[in-house]
Amino acid sequence: MNLESRGIPAGFIASREFVEAAAAQGKSLGIKPASVFVPHPIQDRTDAEMVQLAQDAVDAVTELVCKQQKES
Amino acid sequence: MTSQTTLLDPTAELMPVERQLLPRLSELAGATIGLLDISKPRGKEFLDEIEKHLLKLGARVKRYTKPTFARVAPTELSQQISVECDAVIEGLAD
Amino acid sequence: MLASQLDNNLTVYVQDDPTFPASISHRIDDTSLEFSYRNAIEIVPTLIRLKNDSENESRIFGWDKQQWQEFTGIENLGAELIDFKPGCGSKTQDPGMDELLALKYGNQQFSARRVDLAESEDIMEACFERGWSDGLPVVPPTTVRVMRMLSGTDRNADEMLGNIPPDNIPCTIEKLAINAVMAGCKPEYFPVVIASVEAALQDRFCMHGLLCTTYFSAPVMVINGPVSKQIGMNSGVNALGQGNRANATIGRALQLVVRNVGGGIPGGIDRATMGNPGKYSYCFAEDESDSNWNSLAMDRGYERGDSVISLFAGGGLQAIIDQQSREPESLAKSMAASLRGVAHTKLFGMVDAILVISPEHRRIYREGGWSKADVKQALYEELMTPGTELVRGANDIAEGMPEKFRDIVLNKFQEDGLHIVSAGGTAGMFSAIIDGWAASGSLGSQIVSQKIL
Numbered sequence: 001m002n003l004e005s006r007g008i009p010a011g012f013i014a015s016r017e018f019v020e021a022a023a024a025q026g027k028s029l030g031i032k033p034a035s036v037f038v039p040h041p042i043q044d045r046t047d048a049e050m051v052q053l054a055q056d057a058v059d060a061v062t063e064l065v066c067k068q069q070k071e072s
Numbered sequence: 073m074t075s076q077t078t079l080l081d082p083t084a085e086l087m088p089v090e091r092q093l094l095p096r097l098s099e100l101a102g103a104t105i106g107l108l109d110i111s112k113p114r115g116k117e118f119l120d121e122i123e124k125h126l127l128k129l130g131a132r133v134k135r136y137t138k139p140t141f142a143r144v145a146p147t148e149l150s151q152q153i154s155v156e157c158d159a160v161i162e163g164l165a166d
Numbered sequence: 167m168l169a170s171q172l173d174n175n176l177t178v179y180v181q182d183d184p185t186f187p188a189s190i191s192h193r194i195d196d197t198s199l200e201f202s203y204r205n206a207i208e209i210v211p212t213l214i215r216l217k218n219d220s221e222n223e224s225r226i227f228g229w230d231k232q233q234w235q236e237f238t239g240i241e242n243l244g245a246e247l248i249d250f251k252p253g254c255g256s257k258t259q260d261p262g263m264d265e266l267l268a269l270k271y272g273n274q275q276f277s278a279r280r281v282d283l284a285e286s287e288d289i290m291e292a293c294f295e296r297g298w299s300d301g302l303p304v305v306p307p308t309t310v311r312v313m314r315m316l317s318g319t320d321r322n323a324d325e326m327l328g329n330i331p332p333d334n335i336p337c338t339i340e341k342l343a344i345n346a347v348m349a350g351c352k353p354e355y356f357p358v359v360i361a362s363v364e365a366a367l368q369d370r371f372c373m374h375g376l377l378c379t380t381y382f383s384a385p386v387m388v389i390n391g392p393v394s395k396q397i398g399m400n401s402g403v404n405a406l407g408q409g410n411r412a413n414a415t416i417g418r419a420l421q422l423v424v425r426n427v428g429g430g431i432p433g434g435i436d437r438a439t440m441g442n443p444g445k446y447s448y449c450f451a452e453d454e455s456d457s458n459w460n461s462l463a464m465d466r467g468y469e470r471g472d473s474v475i476s477l478f479a480g481g482g483l484q485a486i487i488d489q490q491s492r493e494p495e496s497l498a499k500s501m502a503a504s505l506r507g508v509a510h511t512k513l514f515g516m517v518d519a520i521l522v523i524s525p526e527h528r529r530i531y532r533e534g535g536w537s538k539a540d541v542k543q544a545l546y547e548e549l550m551t552p553g554t555e556l557v558r559g560a561n562d563i564a565e566g567m568p569e570k571f572r573d574i575v576l577n578k579f580q581e582d583g584l585h586i587v588s589a590g591g592t593a594g595m596f597s598a599i600i601d602g603w604a605a606s607g608s609l610g611s612q613i614v615s616q617k618i619l
Contacts, residue, residue: 002144003162005295006154008106009094013118013163030284030292031091042166043113050114054121061122062129065105065159066097077289080307081279082298082344082426084335089281091295 004033011064013057015040036060097159101130106157111141115164122161141165171240181210181257199258203267207256213237228253265313274313277324277340293348298426300418300446304348315343318353319360327360328367330428331374332435337363337427342419345426349419354397355412358475358618359419362387365477365616366420372479372611376603377430382442382481383603383611386520387417387449388587390463391473393618394451401451403591406483406522406598417449442481453525453588460538462587466615473618478520478585479603479611484508488527489595494534497527498541501597502548505578508601512556512566514576518583518602518613521545524590527597538586549578580607 003010011034014022019037026032038057045053054061081089097103105126107119123133134156138145145153153160168176177192181202184195196202205214209227215237216223226237229251235243258267268274283292289306293299305311316323316339323340330337339360346359366373366385376383389399400410408414424430432438438445454461454470463474486504491497501521509517523531523541531541553571560566567576578584583606590596603611 002150003154003160004094006150007094008154008157009096009159011161012165013161014165018165028284028286030287031093034093034096038118038164040166042118042164045114047117050117051121054118054125058122058125061161062100062125063096064161066100066103076285077283077287077292077306078309079281079283079289079292080276080309080312080344081281082307082341082348082422084333084427084429085279086333086335086429089279 009034009065011035011061013038013061013064015042034064036064100126102132103158104132104134104156106134106136106153106160108145108153108160108162109135109137110162110165111138112164112166114166118164119161122163168238168240168243171238171243199263199267200271202256202258203271208259209253210256211253212256262310262314265310265317269309269313274309276309276312277338278312278344297431298348298422300421300425302446304422305350307344307347311347312340312343315347315351315353315356316340318356321360327363330363330367330423331430332377333429335427335429337423341427342423345422346415346419348426349422350411350415351419352397352411352415355416355419358389358393358397358412358416358473361475361616361618362416362420362477363423365475365614366424368614368616370612371477371614372605373424375605376479376611377424377428378435378437379603379605380437380439381604382438382440383479384442384445384448384481385417385420386444386478386480386600387420388462388476388478388520389416389449389451389474389618390454390461390468390476391618392471393473394454399451401453401589405450405453405589405591406448413449413451414447417444417447421445421447444481448481450589453590455525456528456532456588458532458537459528459588462585463615465538465585466613468615468617474615475618476585476613476615478518478600478613479606480518480520480600482601484599484601486597486599487595488597491530494531494536494540495544497530498544499548502545505545505549505584505599506551508578508599509604510565512558512560512563514551514556514567514571514578515580515583516606517604518579518585518606520585520587520600520602522590522598522600523586523588524594524597525588525592526595528588542584542586545584546577546579550575551578552576582612583607585613 013036016037017040022035036057038053107123109115109119126133136153177194178190179194179196179201180186181196181199184197212225212227214223214225226233231244231247231249235241290303293304293306298304321339325339327337329335342363346356351359397412399412430436452461462476463472464470468474486501488497488500491500508519553567553574553576556567556576557569557572558564558566605611
């Protein structure tokens with residue numbers, strides 16, 4: 001939110017563990033940040049699994065900062 | 073002690089009363105996207121893949137790292153990102 | 167004693183200490199003041215007699231033994247007490263309570279939308295984050311503050327003042343009050359703020375065009391008449407500078423209305439190349455201490471006793487130093503020379519101006535036997551200039567008047583284009599020029615005045 005206040009569109013990515021915390025913080029701040037949630041767990045994943053997680057989320061993550069884009 | 077504060081709207085009331093996020097970028101090509109790693113494990117690998125994708129879409133990407141995941145980004149880092157980037161994605165919180 | 171005589175037909179409402187008086191069982195805690203408010207209690211004690219359960223009531227207040235005896239029909243009531251004590255003000259009359267109680271128990275309705283802040287929002291930041299600010303902190307417009315502002319006028323909160331440019335949004339007294347609160351105005355300034363908006367909405371002022379310009383100008387306010395002293399405005403030392411709440415906040419209120427209601431925002435409709443610092447606020451009172459010198463309002467047809475606001479599209483401040491002239495003729499030539507520089511020395515009949523004459527310079531004119539009219543005439547004559555000096559290319563300067571003016575004698579200012587006011591401290595042989603908009607005149611903006619009611 002700090003970066004939105006500085007004038008640039010911002011978003012964050014978190015695991016699904018964070019869904020409720022993010023909602024609560026949004027309510028407390030009065031504004032819900034742009035967010036994408038990916039499946040938990042994260043910390044013990046292999047490199048290949050992280051790549052897959054990212055590829056699954058890639059469109060949603062792009063939309064965090066940009067209106068819908070087609071790959072050129 | 074916090075109690076709910078109600079203010080009266082001084083505006084023309086044309087926009088929704090709830091605070092709105094900034095509009096998103098209209099296109100990625102030529103834009104500089106910041107990727108801010110909040111320093112939790114496996115975040116870098118995730119963001120590496122995101123970076124590949126954004127580059128394919130014609131964006132420029134700059135990488136940043138928070139010194140510690142426990143605290144908000146230092147002011148200088150936020151200032152740097154806001155000057156160097158058109159938009160920013162923060163991750164990966166777990 | 168009263169209670170026992172009346173057998174339980176006495177109810178005591180207590181504003182401060184709910185345990186008093188201990189001897190009376192039928193007593194009601196009115197520390198919330200709801201009963202007192204709804205029953206318009208102004209003095210305590212008030213004794214109210216209800217006939218037939220509340221339809222008809224009569225009341226007395228304070229303590230007057232004889233009056234209480236007659237009122238209650240109890241002959242020796244309070245025989246051991248003193249004869250008279252006037253009583254105290256009810257807590258409902260404490261400063262500020264009126265609005266608070268009206269909000270709680272009265273019928274106060276606001277038309278404006280309510281903005282509920284989130285629990286961890288800082289109130290001051292919240293106003294910034296919502297874009298309501300001109301860059302400086304604003305006073306958060308709570309319902310109580312807006313109510314207090316509305317009490318500064320007799321006009322109805324839902325009275326429509328007009329459509330605020332550039333978005334042409336209808337603005338009520340209530341909406342204006344919200345912005346006046348944010349500007350930091352006191353309720354007693356509100357009639358002046360209302361008049362400033364009415365002035366700005368006069369066609370002749372051309373507010374819409376002024377908002378869209380690339381030029382520097384913005385509304386400049388001059389206040390005349392009794393109101394300026396009544397609300398403590400500054401017409402003396404540093405009158406055009408900072409430090410006086412009325413000067414600062416009255417000027418600011420109009421700017422906030424234009425921003426928040428009208429949608430006139432820098433970078434949006436407001437594309438001023440540079441702007442000027444007066445766009446935060448540019449408002450001062452004229453020094454009217456010299457009864458031989460007509461005020462700006464009087465020049466414009468008002469009486470000395472009228473409270474008037476004049477609005478001028480202008481900005482900035484150009485200094486005129488003259489510490490040598492002891493004769494009015496010399497001083498007038500001096501001022502004329504400086505006035506030539508308004509906008510451009512070779513542009514004539516295009517831009518209006520306000521000449522602000524300091525008390526010291528006014529003294530030179532007065533001692534020389536000159537009236538304000540004499541000053542105006544001398545400046546007019548001094549500023550007549552042949553077109554040959556002014557046309558484009560003259561003096562190797564490309565800018566200037568179009569060729570067709572070559573053979574004419576022109577005056578720097580168009581009809582009703584130069585206005586003279588007096589302000590400033592009594593030390594300093596400096597006067598000043600507030601220059602006007604590049605679109606001054608009947609096709610653009612001209613000075614307007616509005617009575618303050």
